[in-house]
Amino acid sequence: MLTQKIPSGPHSPVNRCESPISIENSRAPVKKRKSPRYRRQQPLQLRPLPRRLPRAFSGDSGVCDLFESPSGSSSSSARRDPRCSQPAYPGLLSSPLDLQIFRDYGQSCYAFRKGLESQFQPRESLAKQPQVTAESRCKLLSWLIPVHRQFGFTFESLCLAVNILDRFLTTTPVAADCFQLLGVTSLLIACKQVEVHPPRVKQLLSLCGGAFTRQQLCNLECVVLHKLHFSLDAPTIAFFLEHFTHFRVASREADLSDAADAHALAKGVAQLSLADYAFTRYTPSLLAICCLGLADRMLKNRKPLDLHISNYPEVELQDCLGKLQLLVSLNGDTPTSGFWVIWFLWPHIWATNEAGPA
Known part of the structure; x- marks a missing residue:
């Protein structure tokens, strides 16, 4: 059995510490505070879940469950500002402030986004696909569009999902039996990028009739993000x-x-x-x-x-x-x-x- 001799002297660990070094006593000495530490008398309490929380749109992380939903019952009792009421045409300019902001920055945003089109534009995405055809792509998107509408997602999520799908097809050959999984994965990535409450993985897999597993979807999600270099702001x-x-x-x-x-x-x-x-x-x-x-x-x-x-x-x-x-x-x-x-x-x-x- 190998033993190590502990040196002795004024600077040795034995003379510096009251007890020998061990696994139980391997922590550094804690310096005492000169001023007293003030602690909260009551622990932090999370907000209760609202009664009308849209569970269908909550994500897998569970973080969104800690916050109140805008459609919760608590917001109805709060005092509302008449200037923040629901516009008659959601998504369009409905106030003088929105109009002024668009006049100041709208053209600059348009020029910037238009300059990115060539970078994110998929060219001949089916040229390298031996099993995916234009007809199968049409069938997949004809199924994906009602799914997007059923969840109540924005049109931006659908457009971004199609862009992710086509850009991935330009990089990697996809088998015909995995094409539906690629469409669902593209929608999930787009919703994580755009939506406040992305869908759950279990909900997306249930739409596929149990043909795929959770691990397969998560693995494909990592592959898609790696192939696209995490460039999703198309x-x-x-x-x-x-x-x-x-x-x-x-x-x-x-x-x-x-x-x-x-x-x-x-x-x-x-x-x-x-x-x-x-x-x-x-x-x-x-x-x-x-x-x-x-x-x-x-x-x-x-x-x-x-x-x-x-x-x-x-x-x-x-x-x-x-x-x-x-x-x-x-x-x-x-x-x-x-x-x-x-x-x-x-x-x-x-x-x-x-x-x-x-």
Whole structure:
């Protein structure tokens, strides 16, 4: 048995410490405080959970459960500021302060986001895919769009999920039996980036009929983030739709109601373009301005949006606009079908009625 001789002397550990060094007494000596330490008399207490907490939208981390939901019952008893009431057209400029902020910084934000389009634009995402085709991509997104709508997520989350999906397809071949898992994973990553309450992993897996496990989804999430180098702040159609709508409201080229109707219908046209692989060649800003232009035609607005504010050539504008009009006609009776317009405007009309007058 090996033993170590402890040196003796005035500076040895034996003379410096009252007890020999051991595992139980290996801590450094604690310096006493000169001033007394003040402690809280009562421990911190977490806020109670509100009765109307949206459990379906709470995340896996559980952090959001510690805070009150904006729709909780406690907020109804609090005194409300009439200036902070729900706007009649959510997502659009509804106050003089919002209009002034957009006039000051809107064009700078648009130029910055437009400069990032080439960096985040997926080019021929299915060129290196031996098992994934344009038809299977259309089927997946046609299933993912109602799922996104059922959860009540924003349009930004859907656009970002499609961007993540296409960008990952440009880097890695995906098997056909894992393509649905990739779509669900892309939606989860996008919701973590955009939404306040992302969905639970269990909820997303239940939508797949139990075909995948939690570990498979988490592993694929790490792979997607690694392949994309954690670059998730991509400019989407949703951002440019809001920008062009805010521009026409701030410049007084259209009334707020007409701009809101065109914005809601343009979102429906943009959803159709997201599922069609042929529209991946167009940039989000070009698709956004053409969707609004087509919405003005379908609604027969008296003051349509000037498409040249996007600084795109006339040839590109007419090409994208014609493709969108053909896409709409293939998904309905006619491009100006009243049923088709009401179908996409109905969620906006319902939200407006729920919010009440401005």
